[in-house]
Amino acid sequence: MNDLDKLRHSTAHLLAAAVLELYPQAKPTIGPPIENGFYYDFDDLKISEDDLPKIEAKMHELVKTWDKFELVSHSGHVQNPYKQELIDELEKSNQKITYYKSGNFVDLCAGPHVDDAKKIKFFKSLKLAGAYWRGSEKNKMLTRIYGTAFFTQKELDDHLKNLEEAEKRDHRKIGPQLGLLMFHETAPGMPYWLPKGVTIINELVNFWREEHTKRGYQEIVSPLINKKELYQTSGHWDHYLENMFICETDEKETYALKPMNCPNAMIVFGSQTRSYRDLPMRLGDTDTLHRFERSGTLNGLFRVREFRQDDAHVFVTEDQIEEEYKNILEITEKFYSIFDLKYRFRLGTRPKKFMGDAKSWDKAEETLKKILKESGKEYIIEDEGGAFYGPKIDILMKDSLGRDWQTGTIQLDFQIPKKFNLLYADSDGTQKTPVVIHRVIYGSLERFIGILIEHFAGAFPTWLSPIQVQILPIADRHLEYAKDVSLKLAMAQIRSHLDDRQETLSSKIRDAQMQKIPYMLIIGDKEIATKTVAERGRSGKQLAVQPIDEFIKNIRIEIDNKTLN
RNA sequence: GCCGAAGUGGCUCAGUGGUAGAGCGGCUCUUUCGUAAAGAGUAGGUCGGGAGUCCGAUUCUCCCCUUCGGCUCCA
Numbered sequence: 001m002n003d004l005d006k007l008r009h010s011t012a013h014l015l016a017a018a019v020l021e022l023y024p025q026a027k028p029t030i031g032p033p034i035e036n037g038f039y040y041d042f043d044d045l046k047i048s049e050d051d052l053p054k055i056e057a058k059m060h061e062l063v064k065t066w067d068k069f070e071l072v073s074h075s076g077h078v079q080n081p082y083k084q085e086l087i088d089e090l091e092k093s094n095q096k097i098t099y100y101k102s103g104n105f106v107d108l109c110a111g112p113h114v115d116d117a118k119k120i121k122f123f124k125s126l127k128l129a130g131a132y133w134r135g136s137e138k139n140k141m142l143t144r145i146y147g148t149a150f151f152t153q154k155e156l157d158d159h160l161k162n163l164e165e166a167e168k169r170d171h172r173k174i175g176p177q178l179g180l181l182m183f184h185e186t187a188p189g190m191p192y193w194l195p196k197g198v199t200i201i202n203e204l205v206n207f208w209r210e211e212h213t214k215r216g217y218q219e220i221v222s223p224l225i226n227k228k229e230l231y232q233t234s235g236h237w238d239h240y241l242e243n244m245f246i247c248e249t250d251e252k253e254t255y256a257l258k259p260m261n262c263p264n265a266m267i268v269f270g271s272q273t274r275s276y277r278d279l280p281m282r283l284g285d286t287d288t289l290h291r292f293e294r295s296g297t298l299n300g301l302f303r304v305r306e307f308r309q310d311d312a313h314v315f316v317t318e319d320q321i322e323e324e325y326k327n328i329l330e331i332t333e334k335f336y337s338i339f340d341l342k343y344r345f346r347l348g349t350r351p352k353k354f355m356g357d358a359k360s361w362d363k364a365e366e367t368l369k370k371i372l373k374e375s376g377k378e379y380i381i382e383d384e385g386g387a388f389y390g391p392k393i394d395i396l397m398k399d400s401l402g403r404d405w406q407t408g409t410i411q412l413d414f415q416i417p418k419k420f421n422l423l424y425a426d427s428d429g430t431q432k433t434p435v436v437i438h439r440v441i442y443g444s445l446e447r448f449i450g451i452l453i454e455h456f457a458g459a460f461p462t463w464l465s466p467i468q469v470q471i472l473p474i475a476d477r478h479l480e481y482a483k484d485v486s487l488k489l490a491m492a493q494i495r496s497h498l499d500d501r502q503e504t505l506s507s508k509i510r511d512a513q514m515q516k517i518p519y520m521l522i523i524g525d526k527e528i529a530t531k532t533v534a535e536r537g538r539s540g541k542q543l544a545v546q547p548i549d550e551f552i553k554n555i556r557i558e559i560d561n562k563t564l565n
Numbered sequence: 566g567c568c569g570a571a572g573u574g575g576c577u578c579a580g581u582g583g584u585a586g587a588g589c590g591g592c593u594c595u596u597u598c599g600u601a602a603a604g605a606g607u608a609g610g611u612c613g614g615g616a617g618u619c620c621g622a623u624u625c626u627c628c629c630c631u632u633c634g635g636c637u638c639c640a
């Protein structure tokens with residue numbers, strides 16, 4: 001444990017001590033340090049966020065009486081079933097049971113702590129939450145208090161300031177402000193994409209389509225509603241029924257709204273006899289999916305019930321797995337570097353509830369590990385984190401608040417092709433089952449756009465910006481020339497908007513600036529006289545006064561190269 | 566789904582047991598302006614929905630919906 005973690009863990013003890021002073025009936029459970037802070041969970045503690053300042057004040061008061069963290073041998077907690085459960089487990093596994101005492105507060109604890117309690121000085125309680133005992137939904141829900149601590153006031157202030165700054169990048173705030181999307185209470189978790197948001201979706205999909213066509217991908221569109229038999233065959237009905245939208249009809253058939261594309265891709269592959277010469281067969285699609293996510297999990301664009309993926313199913317022979325994975329990792333690097341996004345990989349291994357035999361799982365996991373090692377990229381392993389049909393490599397990203405989200409995923413599947421009896425004729429004349437690689441690079445377009453909004457704080461690179469150029473005539477007599485400029489931009493397929501309101505130039509600049517439009521073209525007497533436009537960037541910088549054709553030439557290059565700015 | 570919190574004009578937010586208020590935005594008029602907000606006037610809200618208590622509820626109570634912070638889950 002590093003020093004900061006020690007400090008935070010010690011602060012968690014102080015928090016528990018303060019809570020017990022104020023609420024003697026509360027039962028402390030556990031209180032570890034975490035990334036950026038610590039928490040402590042209590043049972044029988046009914047408080048609201050308004051009580052946090054009171055607890056914090058008590059902590060400041062108590063810590064004055066604290067000196068050192070002493071290792072003691074006796075228990076301070078009588079009648080605490082949570083602590084007792086931990087003690088019983090430690091005894092069962094013959095582990096040492098230790099307690100730490102500071103002031104009058106004793107806690108079951110493995111340590112370590114800061115050497116001097118006086119170091120606990122710069123801390124803050126942050127928020128209140130519910131959390132299940134030992135992380136299981138079957139257990140009782142406890143009251144969790146989150147807090148953070150630092151060694152200096154400045155570090156604490158900086159951290160709190162960063163949190164505030166991050167909130168300003170929140171896609172749920174910026175997205176609607178920029179007119180990209182909205183939500184309505186009649187469709188929880190299902191975004192309405194407004195014209196500007198659709199522009200971004202289309203640009204992302206166009207880019208996806210171009211890059212994948214080059215690499216031998218073909219595109220399909222398949223039914224959004226299918227009979228439940230399709231999902232019984234794939235195994236999804238058994239594994240994910242509670243997360244599917246079901247459609248009842250007048251007839252006996254039960255249908256379900258498509259929650260993922262794989263079964264339909266299997267149908268397409270199986271619709272004809274296939275040869276090893278057809279492989280790898282790469283079938284992509286961007287169909288709309290619906291998943292009935294639990295209400296409490298919905299979160300802006302990051303967790304939705306309706307979304308589109310930049311999906312593809314690649315049918316390969318076993319020999320082709322490695323090379324195909326490398327191709328996909330190359331695509332991943334291309335797609336993320338173009339936005340300057342930092343990502344890392346996570347390998348998910350065989351889950352408890354899995355399909356197939358353990359041996360082929362082991363083999364598949366070994367293959368993926370080898371590929372990850374060779375990629376040279378940072379990766380972590382999540383035990384039992386695979387899909388029910390195979391191990392997977394996820395792409396992880398952080399949002400503005402530092403929360404982890406999965407975007408892309410590349411999954412290996414030996415099982416579902418078997419379920420669909422997929423076959424191809426091999427070179428030796430025998431029939432074999434293909435392996436499928438399920439892969440998305442953006443992940444869901446919704447989540448990816450959420451990440452992009454926060455990453456760029458709304459100031460998208462020009463190629464993605466819904467409006468690339470705002471034309472600002474200074475007075476009405478400049479309107480006619482401004483319209484000519486507007487037309488020229490349109491001819492060059494540059495998205496522009498002419499601000500023809502009777503407002504001052506400053507006011508128009510302010511509005512364009514707040515909409516994060518990459519370029520403003522200001523048009524007044526001078527520009528008309530010299531047949532030019534005056535360019536202003538959203539950074540506030542005044543750029544060249546130049547002929548419109550020259551501006552178009554430059555911005556065209558920037559757009560075509562997908563330059564970051 | 567669970568624990569906790571919030572919901573007042575398009576947006577940001579005041580406010581009260583006696584039938585709602587500001588700024589911005591919108592609209593109209595005036596202004597024709599040179600790099601982040603010109604001036605005046607005007608419209609706009611069944612105070613998230615339903616039920617209850619009360620002479621009277623936006624305000625108090627209960628239920629529901631949506632959203633937010635977490636937990637759990639995530640093909």
